Amino acid sequence: MTTALIVIDVQNDFCPGGALAVPGGDEIIDGINGLMADASAVILTQDWHPAGHSSFASSHEGRAPYELTDMPYGPQVLWPDHCIQGSPGAGFHTRLDVDRADMIIRKGYNPAIDSYSALFENDHVTPTGLEGYLRTRGISELLMVGLALDFCVNFSAVDAAKQGFRVTVREDLCRAIDLDGSLDAARSGMRDAGVTLI
Ligand code: VGL
Numbered sequence: 699m700t701t702a703l704i705v706i707d708v709q710n711d712f713c714p715g716g717a718l719a720v721p722g723g724d725e726i727i728d729g730i731n732g733l734m735a736d737a738s739a740v741i742l743t744q745d746w747h748p749a750g751h752s753s754f755a756s757s758h759e760g761r762a763p764y765e766l767t768d769m770p771y772g773p774q775v776l777w778p779d780h781c782i783q784g785s786p787g788a789g790f791h792t793r794l795d796v797d798r799a800d801m802i803i804r805k806g807y808n809p810a811i812d813s814y815s816a817l818f819e820n821d822h823v824t825p826t827g828l829e830g831y832l833r834t835r836g837i838s839e840l841l842m843v844g845l846a847l848d849f850c851v852n853f854s855a856v857d858a859a860k861q862g863f864r865v866t867v868r869e870d871l872c873r874a875i876d877l878d879g880s881l882d883a884a885r886s887g888m889r890d891a892g893v894t895l896i
């Protein structure tokens with residue numbers, strides 16, 4: 699069984715000082731680097747939005763960050779502008795060992811659809827291509843870490859479990875945004891989907 703380490707969105711905008719800073723987001727980096735040596739595959743994801751992305755509150759007249767809106771594909775949290783393609787905030791944290799990565803997958807580049815998950819956009823049908831990459835490499839087991847536990851890690855873990863991968867999330871190597879109970883909901887959703895939380 700080949701296990702891949704999937705490192706979700708360890709980018710400057712999700713670390714302290716960033717546009718959508720996750721509390722303690724930079725505290726997990728050394729631990730993640732430490733896992734890379736033993737992993738048989740290392741995959742990094744990178745949130746990668748065009749300016750004016752539909753998930754940004756600034757793209758919706760009169761709306762503020764962290765409010766909910768309805769998109770054609772369902773409810774969507776409106777975020778501060780973050781991870782704009784090519785900006786410093788979209789870059790990986792300088793301490794993250796990016797040289798060890800076999801694959802970097804970008805997501806959220808479609809202006810009309812957000813993409814929390816590393817496997818599918820938020821419409822839950824448009825694939826990112828990661829599933830095909832994993833399968834063609836014979837990878838069936840995933841260890842997930844990164845930011846944010848209750849959004850991108852959660853959606854990635856649940857989608858991967860639904861697609862038949864064995865998924866473990868190292869909670870100590872994740873940090874959460876925790877918006878209106880989103881962390882508790884994410885934990886129970888992951889467990890219901892068969893994800894192992896350790
Ligand atoms: C994320 C909100 C918006 C994440 C990405 O990486 O969890 N959260 N875009």
Ligand code: ZN
Nearest residue numbers: 745780781806
């Ligand atoms: Zn985003």
